[in-house]
Amino acid sequence: MQNNLIKTEIADHIAVVKMDNAPVNAYSRDFAEELIEVFDELNDSPDVRVIVITGREKIFSAGADIKNRANIGDIKGETYRHLRRTREVANCILECSKPVIAAVNGPALGAGMGPIVNADIILASENAVFGLPEIDIGLMGGASHTMRIFPHSLARRMILTGYRVPAEEAYRRGIIEACVPLENLMEEAMKIARTIASKSPKALSLAKRAINTVEHMPLRDGYRFEQNLTVEMTRHEDSKEAMRAFIEKRPAVFKDVI
Numbered sequence: 001m002q003n004n005l006i007k008t009e010i011a012d013h014i015a016v017v018k019m020d021n022a023p024v025n026a027y028s029r030d031f032a033e034e035l036i037e038v039f040d041e042l043n044d045s046p047d048v049r050v051i052v053i054t055g056r057e058k059i060f061s062a063g064a065d066i067k068n069r070a071n072i073g074d075i076k077g078e079t080y081r082h083l084r085r086t087r088e089v090a091n092c093i094l095e096c097s098k099p100v101i102a103a104v105n106g107p108a109l110g111a112g113m114g115p116i117v118n119a120d121i122i123l124a125s126e127n128a129v130f131g132l133p134e135i136d137i138g139l140m141g142g143a144s145h146t147m148r149i150f151p152h153s154l155a156r157r158m159i160l161t162g163y164r165v166p167a168e169e170a171y172r173r174g175i176i177e178a179c180v181p182l183e184n185l186m187e188e189a190m191k192i193a194r195t196i197a198s199k200s201p202k203a204l205s206l207a208k209r210a211i212n213t214v215e216h217m218p219l220r221d222g223y224r225f226e227q228n229l230t231v232e233m234t235r236h237e238d239s240k241e242a243m244r245a246f247i248e249k250r251p252a253v254f255k256d257v258i
Contacts, residue, residue: 005031006038013049013197013256014190015042015098024062025055027111031065032085035115039092046256049204050196051096052189053115054103058127058182063110066137086111090145094118095212097205099196103189104128104167105182110142117145120211122175123189124167125182131164149175200238200254 001008005021005028017038019025042048055061064086093100093115102119109131116122116130130150132142147155150165151173157163171179178188196204206229214222233239238254245252 001038001041002034004034006034008038008042010045010048012194013047014193015045015048015051016186017042017051017053018056019053019061020056022056024059025112026062026065027086027089028065029082029085032089036085036088036092039096042098043092043096046201046258048098049199049201049256050099050101050193052101052103052186052193053093053119054186054189055105057106059106060104060108060128061112061115062107063112063133064137064139086114086141090114090118097208099204099208101189101193101196103185104130104176105185107131107164109133109164110139113142113146117149120208121177121192123178123180123185123192124170124176125185126167126179127182128167128179129164130158130167130170131162132158133162135160136162151175198251200236200242200252201256202236202238202254202258203233203242205258206233 005019007018007020009016019031019035021028021031025031039051042051089111099121100115100119101121101123102116104116104122104124106125106127107129108116110133113130113132132146134140134142143155143159146158150158154165154173158165165175167176167179170176177192180188210226210229214225217225237257238252241254242252
């Protein structure tokens with residue numbers, strides 16, 4: 001991994017990905033491409049079972065790099081390449097076979113909401129806000145992803161007015177799992193990460209496949225899909241180890257084999 005604009009540390013099956021594009025983690029071309037590269041590599045790393053993504057200092061991401069964004073149309077085809085890169089930042093997180101925890105350490109705006117609304121679990125610090133400022137800066141975007149997790153009226157208020165949702169409100173509405181002081185954010189995220197990292201890599205991979213698939217399926221078809229994954233899981237050695245550990249009243253020991 002490059003570890004230039006995206007800093008990654010891996011320990012005890014947990015990858016901590018820190019966006020570090022000063023000053024506000026804006027989505028430049030290099031930033032977006034490196035973030036995609038990081039998630040692609042982590043997705044292919046057998047020793048990683050869970051990923052925590054966060055930002056530098058007191059900012060998660062301010063979204064689009066407006067200074068550079070204004071000149072994109074001057075280069076033939078670059079507008080579409082830029083939009084594709086932005087989509088893939090969201091997609092590489094949504095499609096990741098490893099659980100992703102977003103530890104939102106400050107404002108998350110516009111495209112900066114991408115890693116959050118596509119993560120599996122969201123925590124935020126008290127100074128964090130969630131917003132879609134596109135309506136005020138001559139852009140569009142973010143509605144489809146935001147409306148997946150934000151309530152009907154609130155999502156539309158964000159899109160149509162640029163309203164920034166404080167972390168405390170997001171927690172009160174059940175959108176995020178925790179709202180804590182900034183200095184406690186990573187420890188809270190790591191508690192959940194450590195719990196996830198103790199699970200079977202195979203089970204985690206199948207659970208992510210179920211999560212990403214059944215959301216868009218009818219109830220009957222979705223449940224059948226999950227049952228088929230259960231059949232696949234029971235044929236894996238981790239299933240046998242989990243059952244042995246349960247009977248023997250001991251922690252299960254899993255190998256990094258999917």
